[in-house]
Amino acid sequence: MKKVLEITLGIVTSIGGFLEVGSLATSVQAGAAFGFQLIWAIVLGTICLIFLVEMSGRLAAVSKQTLAGAMRDRFGYPFFLIPLVAMSALGLLVLASELGGLSLALQLLTGISFPWWAPLGAFAAWLLLWKGTFGIIEKGASLLGLITLVFVYAAFRMHPAWSLVASGIRPSMPKHESMHYWFIAVSIMGASIAPYLLYFYSAGAVEDKWNETDVAVNRVSATLGMSFGGLLSIAVLIVAALVFVPRGIRIERFDQIALMLTPVMGRAGFVVFACALGIACFGAMLEIALSVAYMAAQGFGWKWSEDARPRDAARFSLVYTATLVGGCLIVVIGVDPLAITLLSMALTAALLPVAIVPFLILMNDAHFVGQHRNGWFSNTVVCAIVGLAFVLAVVSIPLELLGS
Amino acid sequence: MDIAVVRDLLDKQLVDREGEALGRVDGIIMAYSADAPPRITHFELGAQTLARRLPRPFRGALSALARRLTPRGDDPYRIEVGRIVQLGRTIKIDIDGTRSAARKTELWIRDHVIAHIPGS
Amino acid sequence: MLTRWRVSCAALMLSFVGCGGKSAAERVAEHERARVSWEQTARFVGAEWVARAIPDAFVARTLARAHEELQSEAEALRKDELSEQQRALLRDSLGAARALGDSLARAVGASDRRAAAQLVDNSPRANADSLLRRAALR
Numbered sequence: 001m002k003k004v005l006e007i008t009l010g011i012v013t014s015i016g017g018f019l020e021v022g023s024l025a026t027s028v029q030a031g032a033a034f035g036f037q038l039i040w041a042i043v044l045g046t047i048c049l050i051f052l053v054e055m056s057g058r059l060a061a062v063s064k065q066t067l068a069g070a071m072r073d074r075f076g077y078p079f080f081l082i083p084l085v086a087m088s089a090l091g092l093l094v095l096a097s098e099l100g101g102l103s104l105a106l107q108l109l110t111g112i113s114f115p116w117w118a119p120l121g122a123f124a125a126w127l128l129l130w131k132g133t134f135g136i137i138e139k140g141a142s143l144l145g146l147i148t149l150v151f152v153y154a155a156f157r158m159h160p161a162w163s164l165v166a167s168g169i170r171p172s173m174p175k176h177e178s179m180h181y182w183f184i185a186v187s188i189m190g191a192s193i194a195p196y197l198l199y200f201y202s203a204g205a206v207e208d209k210w211n212e213t214d215v216a217v218n219r220v221s222a223t224l225g226m227s228f229g230g231l232l233s234i235a236v237l238i239v240a241a242l243v244f245v246p247r248g249i250r251i252e253r254f255d256q257i258a259l260m261l262t263p264v265m266g267r268a269g270f271v272v273f274a275c276a277l278g279i280a281c282f283g284a285m286l287e288i289a290l291s292v293a294y295m296a297a298q299g300f301g302w303k304w305s306e307d308a309r310p311r312d313a314a315r316f317s318l319v320y321t322a323t324l325v326g327g328c329l330i331v332v333i334g335v336d337p338l339a340i341t342l343l344s345m346a347l348t349a350a351l352l353p354v355a356i357v358p359f360l361i362l363m364n365d366a367h368f369v370g371q372h373r374n375g376w377f378s379n380t381v382v383c384a385i386v387g388l389a390f391v392l393a394v395v396s397i398p399l400e401l402l403g404s
Numbered sequence: 405m406d407i408a409v410v411r412d413l414l415d416k417q418l419v420d421r422e423g424e425a426l427g428r429v430d431g432i433i434m435a436y437s438a439d440a441p442p443r444i445t446h447f448e449l450g451a452q453t454l455a456r457r458l459p460r461p462f463r464g465a466l467s468a469l470a471r472r473l474t475p476r477g478d479d480p481y482r483i484e485v486g487r488i489v490q491l492g493r494t495i496k497i498d499i500d501g502t503r504s505a506a507r508k509t510e511l512w513i514r515d516h517v518i519a520h521i522p523g524s
Numbered sequence: 525m526l527t528r529w530r531v532s533c534a535a536l537m538l539s540f541v542g543c544g545g546k547s548a549a550e551r552v553a554e555h556e557r558a559r560v561s562w563e564q565t566a567r568f569v570g571a572e573w574v575a576r577a578i579p580d581a582f583v584a585r586t587l588a589r590a591h592e593e594l595q596s597e598a599e600a601l602r603k604d605e606l607s608e609q610q611r612a613l614l615r616d617s618l619g620a621a622r623a624l625g626d627s628l629a630r631a632v633g634a635s636d637r638r639a640a641a642q643l644v645d646n647s648p649r650a651n652a653d654s655l656l657r658r659a660a661l662r
Binding site: 063064065069072073076077078080081130131299300301302303304309310311314315317318367 | 410411414415416417418424425426427428430449454457458459493509510511513514517518519521523524
């Protein structure tokens with residue numbers, strides 16, 4: 001019974017925490033530009049994420065080490081600097097885009113203009129990290145995040161042709177704007193396979209003192225949770241396709257996305273969209289700031305508990321504070337939030353091998369995971385999808401940048 | 405029990421008597437003498453140690469940065485291997501972490517940065 | 525050996541540039557798409573505002589944004605190498621789009637829902653239905 005409860009909680013927090021500005025923006029762009037055609041990118045990205053999240057939990061449960069700690073341990077320094085610097089820089093960019101999303105949400109709700117919300121949002125996130133505990137943050141943000149289920153509701157209410165939706169699961173070649181198609185496909189995969197989630201997940205598992213008996217539970221909750229999460233992204237894509245394609249609207253600015261739910265739900269749709277966006281982004285901000293701090297603290301051996309008071313984990317607290325300040329600065333400078341979101345998602349895809357290859361090596365190292373090593377299937381699937389994402393990213397990012 | 409220096413010692417997490425984090429083994433100091441085999445004498449922690457492990461072009465930059473950011477007197481901190489209590493996933497050292505100089509940077513940041521922020 | 529290397533690199537670069545470059549037809553299509561997109565965005569927010577689904581502040585801002593974007597489109601059109609005929613056609617539809625956006629913005633400013641309804645009444649919804657059937661998404 002307790003296992004069932006654990007699994008359920010795991011699934012619920014995965015669903016609630018799944019959507020954030022990256023998956024929202026990329027799914028909406030995909031739906032508006034290519035209808036149902038890019039659903040396969042969400043499916044591929046989600047499958048890969050399922051494997052990676054399960055691996056992250058398994059690593060923590062069996063080796064009792066976090067991903068970052070295990071990486072320093074196994075690969076040593078200075079190699080560790082490579083993923084550290086890459087993931088931190090990326091984390092900063094993604095954090096900035098989440099903060100941009102949060103600012104937009106607040107702007108939609110209050111009508112007050114954009115740049116002032118960023119420092120406030122960053123401060124609110126900081127306050128929660130400073131004073132809150134890990135449990136509250138993880139569960140609170142995820143439970144509130146269940147509001148994003150409204151997209152599933154909207155998708156059903158709009159009565160898509162489900163057979164057409166299903167056909168989008170099969171990868172297909174674009175009929176127009178090829179470079180843009182592949183760029184969005186890459187961005188979707190980068191949005192789905194968020195490396196920061198892996199560092200966060202393993203840290204949480206260690207903080208919750210998982211052991212080998214939790215491996216099976218983790219497998220179920222990671223698989224089901226992330227699968228439902230992926231369905232959420234697909235729902236967003238479906239709604240975007242049904243709202244924007246018939247009107248011929250291309251999504252080039254964040255504001256246009258705000259209209260997504262009004263055709264189905266009227267005024268309530270506008271408000272709910274803003275709330276869902278805001279909550280999803282806020283939750284993601286907390287996770288990203290923590291992930292960057294986890295990587296640094298665990299990699300260098302500092303104390304890193306989120307439950308501890310800031311003065312008892314000084315350098316750890318300093319890092320997440322600095323990360324939030326940095327993200328805030330990027331937004332305040334005035335970089336276009338949608339552009340930064342899409343670019344950071346595509347960059348994530350390009351940098352995936354840096355994060356994932358060491359991870360895979362760890363998962364095949366008996367010294368860390370004992371008999372719970374990866375099977376050939378997991379290795380193959382992850383390698384294939386990450387490899388694909390990387391190749392697509394390397395080709396499409398420069399061309400998209402050149403073309404725009 | 406066989407101990408592989410790089411696999412089991414280098415970059416491993418160090419914890420104190422209470423199991424609290426002390427840092428990681430950033431460097432290993434060995435003593436050579438003409439009439440005895442080389443032996444490990446100390447673990448070394450610190451940013452300067454890390455700087456020395458970088459490829460030559462980067463060493464200078466990180467070294468200078470480390471000198472700026474660490475409190476004065478934070479020379480690489482050394483722990484005698486005799487103080488090892490337990491070797492395993494982490495290396496337990498017979499030290500009172502709250503007073504150890506290994507935590508000098510941590511304590512400095514706590515007192516000069518974190519303490520000034522309310523609610524810490 | 526080195527020369528062969530240089531030639532290969534140059535060929536690779538050229539192929540990338542070739543991929544990046546677009547034909548006149550593609551550029552016209554792009555201009556059209558951008559114009560339609562912002563014109564329809566203006567219509568969309570106008571219609572939703574008439575239905576009282578969105579707040580005034582948001583409509584005003586979105587219409588202002590549409591105005592800016594259509595302006596940049598006009599700039600881009602001026603700089604693009606097209607035939608006079610193509611350019612004139614595109615310029616006219618851009619002008620019409622901007623006029624619609626501006627009229628809507630005025631109606632919203634005056635809280636005149638009736639005027640706004642008339643402006644959007646070229647039926648984005650009716651258009652939407654037929655487009656839907658064509659797009660066959662349902």
